[in-house]
Amino acid sequence: QVQLVESGGGLVQPGGSLRLSCAASGFTLSYYAINWFRQAPGKEREGVSCISSSASSTYYADSVKGRFTISRDNAKNTVYLQMTSLKPEDTAVYYCANRVTTDCGYASTWYRTADLGSWGQGTQVTVSS
Numbered sequence: 001q002v003q004l005v006e007s008g009g010g011l012v013q014p015g016g017s018l019r020l021s022c023a024a025s026g027f028t029l030s031y032y033a034i035n036w037f038r039q040a041p042g043k044e045r046e047g048v049s050c051i052s053s054s055a056s057s058t059y060y061a062d063s064v065k066g067r068f069t070i071s072r073d074n075a076k077n078t079v080y081l082q083m084t085s086l087k088p089e090d091t092a093v094y095y096c097a098n099r100v101t102t103d104c105g106y107a108s109t110w111y112r113t114a115d116l117g118s119w120g121q122g123t124q125v126t127v128s129s
Contacts, residue, residue, distance in 0.1 A: 002026040002118050004096050009123030012086055020081040020123060022096030027118075030074035033099040035116065036081050038092035038125075047111025048094070050104035051079060057103065059110040064090075086127045093122040 008020040022034060036048040049070040050059045058070050069082040079096060097119045104110040 004098065004118050004120035006094060006096055006120040006123040009094060009125045011126045011128065013129050014087060014127055016086050016127070017082070017084045018086065018125060020083065020094055020096075020125070022079040022081075022120060024077045024098070027098075029072070029077045029079065029098065031102065032117070033101055033104045034070075034072065034079040035097050035099060035104070035111070036070065036079075036094060037097065037111075038090075038094045039122075040089075040092040043092075045095075045113075046092075049081060050099070050110040052104055053102040059104050059107065061111070083125070086125075088127050091125060091127050093124050095122045096120045 003025045005023050012018055030053055033052045035050045037045050038048050039045040048061050048064055051070045051072055055072050067085045072079040097116045099115050100117050101115055
């Protein structure tokens with residue numbers, strides 16, 4: 001059974017850090033580029049980041065650039081999202097999804113959902129004092 005499972009979310013104060021994990025089972029994560037998305041209550045889903053299968057290319061939303069870092073450990077079948085300098089506006093449910101390609105596409109397409117395969121169930125991140 002193909003499955004993605006996110007973990008690492010929680011409650012953190014503004015300025016704090018969290019590291020999210022996206023673990024795969026039932027398939028080899030290293031074959032695919034991986035996206036992170038987030039959705040806050042009442043807002044549309046937003047692309048956060050993408051990493052290619054070889055980690056040779058990464059993309060970030062302008063809202064998280066310089067604060068978030070995406071990485072992957074293909075030996076562990078896991079992708080990570082290191083989040084630092086968190087802000088209240090980062091509060092959302094964070095999801096990972098695999099692309100059906102090895103690359104993220106282009107700067108104008110990496111956040112599109114057309115080429116996505118499986119999604120995880122999401123992990124809640126709350127940034128609040």
